[in-house]
Amino acid sequence: MTTTTDTDATAFTPDPADVAAMTTSRPAGHGAVRAYDWIAHHRDNRAGKEAVRDLGTGRSFTYGELDARVDAMASYFASLGVGRGDRVAVLAHNGVEYFDVQFACARTGAICVLLNWRLTVNELEYILNDSSPKLLVHDTEFVASAGELQRRCGIATTLEIAGGTPESPYEQALAAAAGGPIDRATLTHDDVLTIMYTSGTTGLPKGAMITHGMNFWNCVNLGIPAGVGLDTVHLNVLPLFHTGGLNCYSNPVLHAGGTVVLVRQFDPGEALALIGDPDQGITHFFAVPAPYQFMMQHPDFATTDLSRLRIAGVGGAPCALTIMETWMDRGVLLSQGFGMTETSPAAIFLDPGDALRKIGSTGKALMHTEFRIVNDDGGDCGPDEVGELWVAGPHITPGYWNKPEATESAFEGRWLKTGDAARMDDEGFVFIVDRWKDMYISGGENVYPAEVENVLYQIAGVAEAAVIGVPNDRWGEVGLAVLALQPGAEVDRQQVQEHCAERLAKFKVPADIAIVEALPRNATGKVLKRELRTQFVSDDAPKIS
Numbered sequence: 001m002t003t004t005t006d007t008d009a010t011a012f013t014p015d016p017a018d019v020a021a022m023t024t025s026r027p028a029g030h031g032a033v034r035a036y037d038w039i040a041h042h043r044d045n046r047a048g049k050e051a052v053r054d055l056g057t058g059r060s061f062t063y064g065e066l067d068a069r070v071d072a073m074a075s076y077f078a079s080l081g082v083g084r085g086d087r088v089a090v091l092a093h094n095g096v097e098y099f100d101v102q103f104a105c106a107r108t109g110a111i112c113v114l115l116n117w118r119l120t121v122n123e124l125e126y127i128l129n130d131s132s133p134k135l136l137v138h139d140t141e142f143v144a145s146a147g148e149l150q151r152r153c154g155i156a157t158t159l160e161i162a163g164g165t166p167e168s169p170y171e172q173a174l175a176a177a178a179g180g181p182i183d184r185a186t187l188t189h190d191d192v193l194t195i196m197y198t199s200g201t202t203g204l205p206k207g208a209m210i211t212h213g214m215n216f217w218n219c220v221n222l223g224i225p226a227g228v229g230l231d232t233v234h235l236n237v238l239p240l241f242h243t244g245g246l247n248c249y250s251n252p253v254l255h256a257g258g259t260v261v262l263v264r265q266f267d268p269g270e271a272l273a274l275i276g277d278p279d280q281g282i283t284h285f286f287a288v289p290a291p292y293q294f295m296m297q298h299p300d301f302a303t304t305d306l307s308r309l310r311i312a313g314v315g316g317a318p319c320a321l322t323i324m325e326t327w328m329d330r331g332v333l334l335s336q337g338f339g340m341t342e343t344s345p346a347a348i349f350l351d352p353g354d355a356l357r358k359i360g361s362t363g364k365a366l367m368h369t370e371f372r373i374v375n376d377d378g379g380d381c382g383p384d385e386v387g388e389l390w391v392a393g394p395h396i397t398p399g400y401w402n403k404p405e406a407t408e409s410a411f412e413g414r415w416l417k418t419g420d421a422a423r424m425d426d427e428g429f430v431f432i433v434d435r436w437k438d439m440y441i442s443g444g445e446n447v448y449p450a451e452v453e454n455v456l457y458q459i460a461g462v463a464e465a466a467v468i469g470v471p472n473d474r475w476g477e478v479g480l481a482v483l484a485l486q487p488g489a490e491v492d493r494q495q496v497q498e499h500c501a502e503r504l505a506k507f508k509v510p511a512d513i514a515i516v517e518a519l520p521r522n523a524t525g526k527v528l529k530r531e532l533r534t535q536f537v538s539d540d541a542p543k544i545s
Contacts, residue, residue, distance in 0.1 A: 032188050033188055033189040033190075033213065034186070034187070034188055034189075035106070035187040035188055035189055035191060035212035035213070035216070037103075037106065037107060038103070038106075038254060038255050039051075039063060039066055039067045039070055039103050039254070040067060042063035042067075042254075042257050043063050043064050043066075043067035045257075046063055046230075046257055047062060047063055047064030047067075048062050048063075048064065049062060049063050049230075049257060049259075050062055050259045051063045051065075051066045051254065051259060051260070052066060052096045052099060052259070052260050052262065053259060053260070053261045053262065054095055054096045054164070054262050055261065055262060055263050055264075055274075056093065056094060056095055056164075056262060056263060056264035057095065057096075057163060057164040059096065059164060061096055063257070066096070066099065066100075066103075068178065069096070069100045069174060070099075070100055070103040070104050070107065071104075071107075071178070071182060072174040072175070072177045072178040072179075072180075073100045073101060073103075073104035073174060073177070074104040074107045074108050074182045074183075074184075075177040075178065075179070075180035075181060075182050076104075076173050076174065076176075076177040076180075077104060077108050077110060077135070077183070078108070078180065078181055078182055078183045079177060079180065080134060080135060080156070080157055081134070082108070082110055082134050082135055083108060083109065083110065083183050083185075084108065084109030084110065084183070084185045085109060085110070085111065086110050086111070086133075086134050087110065087111045087112075087113050087131050087132060087133035087134065087195070088101055088104075088105060088110050088111070088112050088113065088133055088134065088135045088136075088137065089112075089113040089114075089115055089128060089131065089133040089135070089136045089137070089155075090112060090113070090114055090115060090136075090137045090138075090241070091115040091117055091124070091136065091137070091138040091139065091142050091145070091146060091149075092117065092137065092138055092139040092142070092161055093117065093139055093141070093239070093264040093265060094236065094239060094240050094245070094262045094263060094264050094265070095161065095164060095262065095264065096164070096262070097137060097161055097164075097170065098114075098240040098246070099254070099260075100174075101137060102193070102194070102246075105193060105194075106187070106193055106212065107182065107184055107185070108182065108183055108184065108185055109185030109187055109191060111192050111193065111194065111195060112193065112194050112195075113127070113128075113131045113133055113194075113195045113197075113207070114194060114195075114196055114240070114241040114242075114246070115127065115128075115197075115241055116197070116239070116241050116242075116505070117139075117142060117239070117241065118445070118505040118506060118507060119505045120502075120503060120504065120505060121145050121148050121149060121152075122503060123205075123504070123505065124145070124149055125149060125152050125153060126204065126205065127197050127205055127207070128149055128152075128153040128155065129152075129153050130205075130207060130401065130402055131195055131207060131401060132153075132154075133155060134155070134156050134157065135155070135156070135157045135158070135159065136149065136150065136155050136157070136158045136159070137158075137159045137161065137170070138158060138159070138160060138161065139160075139161050139162075140160055140161065140162045140163065143160060146158050146160075159173055187212055188212070188213075189211060189212050189213025189216065189394075190211055190212075190213060190398070191211060191212050192209045192210065192211055192212075192398075193210055193211060193212050193215060194209075194210040194215075194246075195207040195208070195209055195210070195401050196208050196210060196241075196242075196243055196341045198340075198341050198342075198446060204451075206400040206401075206403055206406050207400055207401035207402070207403075208341045208342050208397045208400060208401075209397055209398055209399060209400065209401055210243075210341075210344060210397065211397075211398060213394055213395075214344035214394075214395045214396070214397065215247070215251060215344065216255075217344065217368050217393070217394045217395035218247050218251070218252065218344040218345070218346055218395050219251060219252040219255040219256070220367070220368060221346045221347075221366040221367060221368050221369060221393075221395060222247070222248065222249065222252055222337075222346035222349070222366065223249070223252035223253075223255065223256055224367065225349050225351065225366065226249055226252070226284065226311045226313065226335070226349075227284075227310055227311055228249055228252045228253055228255075228256045228258060228284065229256050229257075229258060230256060230257045230258060231258065231283070232249075232253050232256060232258030232259065232283055232284050233258065233259045233261060233280070233281045233282050233283050233284070234249050234250060234253045234258065234259070234260050234261065234282070234283070234284040234285070234286075235261045235263075235271065235274055235275065235280075235282045235284070235285050236249075236250050236260055236261065236262050236263070236286075237263055237265075237266040237271055237285075237287060237291060238266070238286065238287060238288070238291075238444075239265075240262075242444075243339070243340075243341045243344070243345045244286065244287075244288060244315065244316050244345065244444070247344060247345055247346070248286040248313060248315065248339075248345065248346070249284055249286055249311075249313070253284070261274070261280065261282065266287075266291055266294075268291065268294040268295045268297070268298045269298055269300060271285075271291065271295055272295055272298060272300045272301060272304045273300070273304075275304060275305075275306060275308070275309060276300075276304040276305040276306070278305075278308070281308065282308060282309065283308060283309065283310045283311070284309070284310060284311045284312075284313075285309060285311070285312045285313070286311075286312075286313040286314070286315070287313075287314060287444075288314070288315065288316035288317050288443070288444030289314055289316075289317050289318070289319040289320060289323055289444070289476060290317075290443045290444055290474070290475060290476060292312075292314060292319070292323050292327060292334065293320075293323055293474070296323065296326045296327065301330070302330075306330055306331060306332050307331070309332055311335055311352070312327065312332050312333070312334050312335065313334070313335045313336075313337060314334045314335065314336055314337075315336065315337045315338065315339060315345075315362075316441070316444045317441040317444055317476050317477075318432065318441075318476070319334065319336060320476075321359060321360065324355075324359055325359075328355070328356070333352040333355040333356070334355065335349065335350060335351070335352050335355065336349075336350040336355070336361065336362050336363060337349040337350060337362055337363060338362035338363075338389075338420075338430065338432060340418060341397075342396065342397040342410070342416060343369075343391055343393075343395055343396055343397070343416065344395040344396075344397070346366055346369075346395070347365065347366060347369045347371065347391050347393070347395070348362045348363050348364065348365055348366065348369070348371065348430050349362075349363045349364070349366050350362055350363030350364075350429075351363060351364075354429070358429050360431060361425075361429040361430060361431050362430050362431065362432055363429060363430065364428055364429060364430065365391075365430075368393050368394055368395065369391060369392075369393040369395065370391065370392045370393055371389060371390065371391045371392075371430070372389075372390045372391075372415065373385070373386075373387040373388070373389055373390075373422050373423065373424055373430075374387045374388050374389075374390050375387045381423070381424070383423075383424060383425060383426045384423050384424070384425060384426075385423060386421050386422070386423045386433055387421070387422065387423075388417060388418065388419065388420065388421060388422070389418045389420045389421070389422040389430070389432070390412065390415040390416060390417050390418065391415070391416050391418060392414045392415050392416065396414075396416050397416070399411075419439070420432055421433050438450075438468070438529055439469075440468070440469025440477045440479070441469070441476055441477055442469070442472075442475045442476060442477050442478055442479070442507050442508075443474075443475040443476065443507055444476075445505075445507045445508075447467075447469070447479060447507065447508050449466065449467035449468065449469075449479070451504070451508065452467045452479060452481070452500065452504065452508055452509075452510065453465045453466060453467055455499070455500055455503050455504055456481055456483065456496070456499075456500070456510075458499070458503075459491060459495070459496065459499050460489070461485050461486050461489025461490065461491055462483055462484075462485060462486070462489075462491060463483075463484045463485055463486045463489075464483065464484035464518065464519045464527075465481060465482070465483055465484075466481075466482045466519050466527050466529060466532060467479050467480065467481050467482070467510060468480050468482065468529055468532050468533055468536065468537070470511075470536060470537050471537065472511070475507075478510070478511035478512075479508070479509070479510040479511060480510060480511065480512055480513070480514060480536055481496055481510035481512070481513045481514070482513070482514045482516055482519065482532055482536070483496075483513055483514070483515055483516070484515075484516055484517060484518050484519055485515060491513070491515070492513075493512055493513050496510060496513050497509055497510065514536060519532075520532065
């Protein structure tokens with residue numbers, strides 16, 4: 001249902017002048033380049049062309065129909081007083097509603113805040129108090145969470161999707177708003193369209209600001225080498241709150257006038273069936289390594305017709321050699337790439353023609369991207385010398401919402417410091433070899449140990465806590481909590497997992513624990529995680545299941 005309430009919850013609401021300062025905290029270099037309306041363009045040129053096939057609800061929308069939905073959502077914004085610079089949050093599984101909201105924001109100058117539905121209410125509370133949305137759009141599944149978040153964060157209005165039926169509050173709101181006034185905004189590439197929150201190394205999320213320009217340049221950077229065009233039919237299985245789901249390749253496909261096929265959540269058998277179905281006509285697919293692994297382990301993998309796939313992209317985490325080879329044996333060359341939320345995300349891409357001879361590489365810089373691999377002295381590394389990867393270009397974030405200090409520390413001049421260790425071979429191909437930061441990736445989701453460690457310290461009897469990522473056949477990496485206990489205390493894995501599960505998203509919960517007398521530290525007291533990795537991440541170390 002739609003509710004409007006006055007609450008006592010305290011939420012930070014920036015002054016409009018402060019919003020302008022936040023959205024231009026670093027010069028993006030585009031001047032006054034105007035942002036254009038993609039969906040309106042396709043309405044004028046191919047109104048009857050299928051834009052979105054929403055398999056979760058069995059609905060299909062042409063560009064003309066999608067344009068009408070976007071207009072109705074923009075009119076609904078106006079009825080709520082949501083305008084330029086205001087935030088609209090989405091807490092939902094994949095559906096056409098993501099595109100309704102995103103492109104309505106693009107028309108009105110509002111900013112969409114995409115929420116990870118895996119997070120707990122406590123985790124979402126911080127994000128929503130930081131971004132201060134006026135409207136929260138949510139699935140029925142999250143109605144209880146939405147109500148609690150509305151109370152805690154002072155959100156004026158919530159809108160329930162309820163499965164996309166005509167009787168749902170969401171669809172009724174669109175129907176009522178259709179034909180109403182719209183506060184259209186003239187926007188430039190430097191205006192912020194989306195805020196995507198990434199976990200911070202301090203344990204608090206940071207809202208990466210995604211501008212209209214970043215969206216556009218990602219379409220150019222990624223769409224051209226991925227062969228995205230009017231005839232593209234892209235199967236999206238990643239969550240649309242994630243940059244990989246929204247921008248690899250869904251937004252580039254809508255920019256080009258192709259078709260995006262949505263499933264609510266990934267299922268390996270369903271994905272294979274859709275790819276193999278000639279009536280679906282899937283030409284493009286993108287995922288992190290885990291879905292590729294689950295699909296190749298499915299009994300239908302060997303018999304699925306994969307011949308219509310032109311591009312199968314993989315990114316978000318290092319892809320194991322066995323995954324690459326297994327798909328290659330089925331005639332599919334996985335196109336690897338490197339990117340991050342802050343790069344919108346495409347930055348480096350491995351052309352399928354080089355996939356066989358450069359297995360393990362993420363490729364070369366995309367057309368509108370520059371990179372450096374920098375050594376400890378700030379100089380450029382030579383061939384095969386490991387250093388930190390820095391990137392620059394028009395697709396780089398201007399910074400983090402409400403966090404000028406984090407923005408400042410993330411950049412060296414115009415260069416974004418990725419925190420990833422990389423090397424470049426003598427042909428210019430980039431290989432990601434490790435991460436400077438302690439972050440690890442579990443099933444395509446970034447996990448920052450500091451956040452988990454903060455929760456572990458709440459357990460009675462825990463004197464010291466450190467979390468490291470350890471290899472896992474299914475998820476790529478999982479967390480190992482290394483604990484030193486107070487004298488006489490006892491803690492077991494089940495206790496740790498139950499405690500963490502109440503306070504953290506499932507993918508952040510440590511898969512196992514190790515008890516040590518004391519954590520190794522240097523002279524300044526910093527925990528030496530490299531020694532923990534040597535102890536627990538080795539051929540002789542016990543495997544985490």
